[in-house]
Amino acid sequence: MNKVALAVALGAGVVLAAPAQADTKVETKTKTYSISGKTGEALVAAMDRKGPRQGFTTRAIAQTKYTVGWKFEWETRNGSCRLAKADGLLNMTYTYPKIANDVSPDLQRRWSKFFSGVKTHEEHHGALAQQMMRTAEKSLIGLSSRDDPKCKKTLAAAQRKISAVYAKYEAQQVRFDKVEHREGGNVHHLIGGLVRD
Template sequence: MRLAILTCLVAAGALCAHAAPASAGIKVLVRERTYDITGTTGKALVEAMDRKGPKQGFMTRAIAQTGYVANWDINISREDGVCRLRQADGTLEITYTFPHMASAITPALQKRWKRFFAGTRAHEHTHGRIAREMMRATGKSITGLAFADNLLCSRTRREAKRRISAIYAEYEAKQNAFDAREHRDGGHVEHLVNALIRKR
């Protein structure tokens, strides 16, 4: 499960006759949060995650969650009537939230928990990978942006924002499609939960 926010700051720089070529830089910051669960059976652990997991909407909770915020700081300058994107710096802040085992459990349950947690982590990290791909695609989309424009570079600023929003929408659709596959009946998440609950 994932939450996402996109922000964009587009700044028009002063006239510059010797501006550097357009470029895009991306920085990724990753944080991890946990919430404690306890239980002596797989069923009890699932119930604990249902009670204490990160909120998903108003009424439900998720087992784990990937939240990210994408920020773009864009500098545009004007020369000879043409506005050009001179620099685009993107920052992606990813926050993963995972359950943390806070009680002693049997070796058999520990083995099932490790498999469950590895699958859960892989799911959330896929959300993070898609978000990173979104940032790279955005940088590629806006690099080289240039238009004949007014003194405020209004058209160029609007186009930069439009392209960023379009890439964001495209990759949000990919995030939703991934979740739909993973959470469908009989899907990967159901198998992970069933394997944790089952005694072997």
């Protein structure tokens, strides 16, 4: 599951007339937490104890967190304001479990398959976040307001558009997790394959 924070940074100033541009950067890092166990059940129990927090009482096997920021440049002319450039920054952090002890070849094989599935799940969250940024960029193209010499109305419109895109993609993130975590879903199959003796 993902957690998102939205921040908007303003780049004030007048720029030369040009079509609105977007230059989103994506920065990704990966963290791990150590678990120990000689059986699949022991590894699952260790992830339940040590995994990244999701809410106040639950822990996840793995997690994708991201923050989004924007820097805007404006063009003002004759009292009107136009968004000339929107630079987005998507910071993503993946957190995964890592076995800290030696395990049997059979358990290592099951762990490798389990971990591959977990990684695919988290990378789907990351892909949705990147799609969110591309959609937000497109929604900002051509944004302008008349009678807006300080660009306040245009900024408010940009924030509304970004927030609407964010809400749409957050709903997709939640739906994806519901499908993956439901009884008989992919995550249950992954755990079942790991704990099978």
